[in-house]
Amino acid sequence: MAVIAVPWDDKQTGAVHRICTATGLRVDLAAQRLIIANAVAAVVFLAIGGLFALLIALTRWQTIHLLPAIWFYRSITAHGFDMLVAWIVFFEVAGLYFGSTVLLNARLVKPRLGWIAFALMLLGALMVNGIVLAGKADVMFTAYVPLKAHPLFYLGLVLFAVGALIAVGLFFATIVIAKVERRYQGSLPLVVYGLVTAGVLATYTLISGALTFVPALFWSLGWQASFDPGYYRNLFWSFGHPAQQVNLAAMVAIWYSLAAITTGASPLNEKFSRLAFILYLLFINLGSVHHLLVDPGLSFTYKALNTSYAMYLAVLGSLMHAFSIPAAIEVSLRRRGYTQGLLGWLRKAPWREPGFSALVISMFLFGWMGGVTGVTIGTEQLNMAIHNTLRVPGHFHATVVSGTTLAFMGMTYYLIPLIFRRELRLKRLASWQPYVFGAGMSLVTIGMIASGIQGVSRRHWDITFTQAVFPASIPGTVQLTLAIFAIGALIAIAGGMMYIAVVLSSILSRRVHEPKAATLVIGPVDMTPHEHDEEDKRLQPKGTFVLVLAFLLFFATYYFANWWLLGNQSWIVR
Amino acid sequence: MFSPQRIWWKPLGRLERSWLIIAFVWCLFLTAMMPIWYFLGRQNVPTTSYRVTPQQFSQLTTDFIAQYKVDEEKGIPVVAPPPGDIYLIGRAWEWTPILKLKKGETYRLHLSSLDFQHGFSLQPANLNFMAIPGYDYVITLTPTQSGEYSIVCNEYCFVGHHLMVGKLIVTE
Ligand code: HEM
Numbered sequence A: 001m002a003v004i005a006v007p008w009d010d011k012q013t014g015a016v017h018r019i020c021t022a023t024g025l026r027v028d029l030a031a032q033r034l035i036i037a038n039a040v041a042a043v044v045f046l047a048i049g050g051l052f053a054l055l056i057a058l059t060r061w062q063t064i065h066l067l068p069a070i071w072f073y074r075s076i077t078a079h080g081f082d083m084l085v086a087w088i089v090f091f092e093v094a095g096l097y098f099g100s101t102v103l104l105n106a107r108l109v110k111p112r113l114g115w116i117a118f119a120l121m122l123l124g125a126l127m128v129n130g131i132v133l134a135g136k137a138d139v140m141f142t143a144y145v146p147l148k149a150h151p152l153f154y155l156g157l158v159l160f161a162v163g164a165l166i167a168v169g170l171f172f173a174t175i176v177i178a179k180v181e182r183r184y185q186g187s188l189p190l191v192v193y194g195l196v197t198a199g200v201l202a203t204y205t206l207i208s209g210a211l212t213f214v215p216a217l218f219w220s221l222g223w224q225a226s227f228d229p230g231y232y233r234n235l236f237w238s239f240g241h242p243a244q245q246v247n248l249a250a251m252v253a254i255w256y257s258l259a260a261i262t263t264g265a266s267p268l269n270e271k272f273s274r275l276a277f278i279l280y281l282l283f284i285n286l287g288s289v290h291h292l293l294v295d296p297g298l299s300f301t302y303k304a305l306n307t308s309y310a311m312y313l314a315v316l317g318s319l320m321h322a323f324s325i326p327a328a329i330e331v332s333l334r335r336r337g338y339t340q341g342l343l344g345w346l347r348k349a350p351w352r353e354p355g356f357s358a359l360v361i362s363m364f365l366f367g368w369m370g371g372v373t374g375v376t377i378g379t380e381q382l383n384m385a386i387h388n389t390l391r392v393p394g395h396f397h398a399t400v401v402s403g404t405t406l407a408f409m410g411m412t413y414y415l416i417p418l419i420f421r422r423e424l425r426l427k428r429l430a431s432w433q434p435y436v437f438g439a440g441m442s443l444v445t446i447g448m449i450a451s452g453i454q455g456v457s458r459r460h461w462d463i464t465f466t467q468a469v470f471p472a473s474i475p476g477t478v479q480l481t482l483a484i485f486a487i488g489a490l491i492a493i494a495g496g497m498m499y500i501a502v503v504l505s506s507i508l509s510r511r512v513h514e515p516k517a518a519t520l521v522i523g524p525v526d527m528t529p530h531e532h533d534e535e536d537k538r539l540q541p542k543g544t545f546v547l548v549l550a551f552l553l554f555f556a557t558y559y560f561a562n563w564w565l566l567g568n569q570s571w572i573v574r
Numbered sequence B: 001m002f003s004p005q006r007i008w009w010k011p012l013g014r015l016e017r018s019w020l021i022i023a024f025v026w027c028l029f030l031t032a033m034m035p036i037w038y039f040l041g042r043q044n045v046p047t048t049s050y051r052v053t054p055q056q057f058s059q060l061t062t063d064f065i066a067q068y069k070v071d072e073e074k075g076i077p078v079v080a081p082p083p084g085d086i087y088l089i090g091r092a093w094e095w096t097p098i099l100k101l102k103k104g105e106t107y108r109l110h111l112s113s114l115d116f117q118h119g120f121s122l123q124p125a126n127l128n129f130m131a132i133p134g135y136d137y138v139i140t141l142t143p144t145q146s147g148e149y150s151i152v153c154n155e156y157c158f159v160g161h162h163l164m165v166g167k168l169i170v171t172e
């Protein structure tokens, strides 16, 4: 080993660290071990969830219709949990440890608690998988009461949530101690600031999760006589929706890091970007209600106020990041002399660097597909034509899959040299991976959305209704759109396997490798923050401005098309 | 990635400011669209609902069926009620009764479930509402096109979910 572990200057803490050869950052070895454990667990659950994805995608492709009904529902339950909860949260925990120690030059306080959190999460996740596969919890991960699962299902969820809560607590404690011990100077870096946003949201989310699943556990054990299904839905989504916002905040933080690593970009205006995170913090929880828009028992005012995050203020936060990140990249590339025309910088961008392509594809699919469809679905009246159709999974496979998952995949490639200290193997495969995954996922979302517009429902085994009492009037073009979805699914799964191949072959290699640069394919990039010069005309993010205007045009078109569909094709209803 | 310079509280650039204003105006517009449609649009999410026990709802529907039954199809009663209150039960895994409505007339559809949560998805009109046990959801609707419609259950309601399809007929 080339690097000597240096004892921390403060003998009392007993922490040991090394200095990263590429970035000069200090890496606390206890934190490093926890980051590795959580990241590996994440990838394992991604692989398991991916296997279920293959099975259910081949079942929804009506021509193949692979699984029997019961295994289809069972597999969706497992897929939803393993992907949305296990893969995402394990990776986020790794990210929180990374942000609070490495980026702050700090030590992880109480690593032992980190291991307890890890064990609880792992146990919970295994418990849920076991009981689902045993056929005792065919309830979907939403487990809408009065569908009842085996108590171990709820217990697993509670254990997982408690573990995650401990990890989040540890993250905050580490940041506070870092400040007290003066490990860093000045304000928190923006990336850590974003992670703090995610952490605050996660605390709220996990507490709501406990409030949902602890009573559900008691109810399933027979200790509690009944559980009102309407209340359950409200409670569940005050956990389920903010959980997506945790993912959003974590993803945006990773976008900023990938932009810095691959192009040396630093935010044009810290105030602007931080304000956007604060908007998330204040308004995003209201969004829970857009899962309840066609439920009985709630008034128009309650629904409209909440679903719009007060006044779409959380959406405003995303629109701000949607400008500020590409603008930072543009200015950074223009600074290097790529000042030709409006979009000359884009042509010169490092498209072969996996972190860069992952960042761009993730941002593009998240915004253009996920964001636009999300706001549309979450509009009170429009939801009537969308609720529980395939348009809903179409939307979130653009957000949490094409967006968050791809950003996390891109970030992994950099954690491998910096944290695992292994050389990234199969670099060619890694360079192609974001494109393959992104292309597949685009077809998946387009196919799902197009099927949903024609009325195909989500979580449905057989839309030809061969065994049902009556045939249903589903148009024939559905076969085509479902085939588009399924072919996309196969491509996306290939992209997922490429990712797993790169990760496994790199981390399983035994040779420790000390990186010389943070980048993988291109040469080293200067990452020190630079002052933005307002005066220099050539350094203005004009290209980005045009891109966001084009985005807004697309957004408005899609949005109004949906009002047109509702107004023209539906019955009169009030 | 790294800590910013000491003083980062700076005025926004010209393009940043312009985008912020454009984006905010768009957000205000998105917000306004819902109340505007609420007052002017012809399709709005129903907001009337009552508490009801499954037993009560089952009784109401049984009485309703007894009064207006005209036929039976595959064991499910067909009813042809006059405009006004009509009832629809969702239960694992059927929708009952089959409603026969008249185009252009207005009905108050009472929707509830006797067991799990179900999803009322009227196809091909593509209108979707939740049927939740314990809640009587009142949907005031006027069919605009005659024909045969199906009611697909689009909320997962355990292993027979895909068997749950009902029928609704609109006559001229
Ligand atoms: C390789 C790519 C993937 C494919 C082909 C895929 C495919 C699918 C399919 C076919 C469904 C069922 C749709 C339905 O009938 O309702 C589904 C549901 C879902 N997927 Fe994926 N998926 C993929 C990756 C992911 C990832 C990475 C995540 C999360 C990070 C994810 C989260 C979910 C969730 C939350 C559901 C909803 C489950 C439910 O309705 O209970 N998927 N996916």
Ligand SMILES: [Cu+2]
Pocket (backbone or CB within 6 Å): B090, B091, B092, B093, B117, B118, B119, B153, B154, B155, B156, B157, B161, B164
């Ligand atoms: Cu049902």
Ligand SMILES: [Cu+2]
Pocket (backbone or CB within 6 Å): B118, B119, B153, B154, B155, B156, B157, B158, B161, B162, B164
């Ligand atoms: Cu169902």
